[in-house]
Amino acid sequence: MDLLSASAVNWSRGQFALTAGYHWLFVPLTIGLGLIMAIMESLYVKTGDMKWKTATKFWQKIFGINFAIGIATGIILEFQFGTNWSNYSWFVGDIFGAPLAIEGILAFFLEATFVSIMFFGWNRVSKKMHLASTWLVFVGASLSAFWILVANAWMQYPTGMEFNPDSVRNEMTDFWAVTFSPVAYNKFLHATFSCWAMGAAFVVAISGWYLLKSRHTDFAIKSLKIGSLVGLVSFIMLAVTGDGSAYHVAQKQPMKLAAMEGLYKGTEGAGLVAVGMLNPAKEKYNDDVDPYIFKIEIPKLLSLLGYRDINAFVPGVADIIEGGYLLPDGTTSLSFQERRERGLKAIQALADYQTAKKEGRDADAANHETILRENYAHFGYGYLETEEDLIPNIPLTFYSFHLMVIIGIYFILFFVVMLYFLYKKDMVNSRWLQYVALWSLPLAYLASQLGWVVAEVGRQPWTIQDILPVQASSSAISAQNVITSFILFALLFTSLLVAEVTIMVKQIRKGPDSEELNT
Secondary structure, eight states: OOHHHHHHHHHHHHHHHHHHHHHHHHHHHHHHHHHHHHHHHHHHHHHOOHHHHHHHHHHHHHHHHHHHHHHHHHHHHHHHHHHTOHHHHHHHHHHHHHHHHHIIIIIHHHHHHHHHHHHHOTTTSOHHHHHHHHHHHHHHHHHHHHHHHHHHHHHHSOOSEEEETTTTEEEESOHHHHHTOHHHHHHHHHHHHHHHHHHHHHHHHHHHHHHHTTOSHHHHHHHHHHHHHHHHHHHHHHHHHHHHHHHHHHHHOHHHHHHHHTOOSOEETOOEEEEEEEOTTOOSTTSSSOSEEEEEEETTHHHHHHHSOTTOEEOOHHHHHHOOSBOTTSOBOOOHHHHHHHHHHHHHHHHHHHHHHHTTOHHHHHHHHHHHHHHGGGGGGGGOOSGGGGOOOHHHHHHHHHHHHHHHHHHHHHHHHHHHHHHTTOTTTOHHHHHHHHHTHHHHHHHHHHHHHHHHHTTTTEEETTTEEGGGTSOSOOHHHHHHHHHHHHHHHHHHHHHHHHHHHHHHHHOSOHHHHTO
16 A cells, blocks of 8 residues: 555544544433433423423423534534445445434434424423423434444444355345344443433533532532432443443454453453553564553453453464464464465455456356355455554553543442432532532543544454455545545534534523523
8 A cells, every 4th residue: 555545544534533523522412411301301290390390491402402513413424434435335335324224214213303392392292292202302312323333333243244246245134133233232232321421420510510600509409319310320331331342342353352451462361450551662562572561450350351251361462463372162263364365365266256257157256256255254354464454553542441441430439429418418518529520521521432442443453343444445535635624524523512512501601491490
């Protein structure tokens, strides 16, 4: 690959990361607030307390502002598959496109249908109909996330498909295998709980600000109760589903797990690094430099989390590249070079198959197709040049993962303390905790973004695990064109973010409707 092509690929990756990062600023808050406002309206319908209606309507306004910007960034994100990643779209569009189409037809239609009733139907439909609309908006937003996460999970663990050498496309053979793969449902649960956690942290932070300003105290306390309870449950479930994620990563993406733990040399009974600092002098995966300056390790926990066996062997970067260790299914792992050779054989067999078919040599075509299918599991390795191409950015993956975990533990403790003070009815006088609530909000956003950094950077160089690397996925466009669009998107998304924050701050300063508060 020449320098200009490499630059175009890297700029395309950067542009997609930019768009996805901005989009994920809005999605978690949308889904998280959707749940909280639905719970609050349920309490209003059950108790008849107008203060719950006031709280619901206030958070719905914040939801609406965030919802609108999220749609704009999401549409642009999906367009990039056709502009910057056309080879990827051609190669797997029959599979990847299906969940996205369902998301647009079903989930987004559900949201669009009931969001108008939710915002404008307070005095036009019955209480129960309005409540149903609010819950259906939340369900629609969650379904939208589900189908997008199904598509993403398939990229991490491709299943339910068969490669068609005539069209040079992967075709879906089992819709349910794609939809309910173990990676898909665990990824959906983990991402959903992260959205609930984001919404809870936001509600608690803004409520803490109202208490600091001695404004809307009763509204703030009610919001704190719901937000803190949702937050505690969400972060506990994030830990549970995070365990599931670690297990599936160990089974399907061992290189990602090695990067998350900075594990260069595998071992039996591997420990989990609780805190550590990587050694920047570690330049080669197989050199003798210690990968850590220091680390505090929990013995055998990585083996337990990854393989449900405290003495299981966990391969490191060097083991995955050099091969020769025993896999969970009882087979022996292949080295990078062996997989590359098989990948090249698969690529050549595809070319030979197409030539034979064109020339009418059906027997030869059948033979080449057999070779292709025998080696297709290694297809993507044929596009990689060196062992280092297989290694993701280890420092970025490692620090992102551990910082995310530390923030998650912090929030579990934080919400426990918050609920204790709410139970003791001492929140109004606990100014230190109000400040902690307010200034914890950036940590929630940071943890949310770090989760996707781990998921996406950790699986590099693959757009589709083992089948298609990024350099074979991009469109034949110039680096200059991608740079231009990158700058335009950066300016556009930054402007949208500034506009959203400005409008939300204005609405928060205004506060809940005063007439309803006095009802």
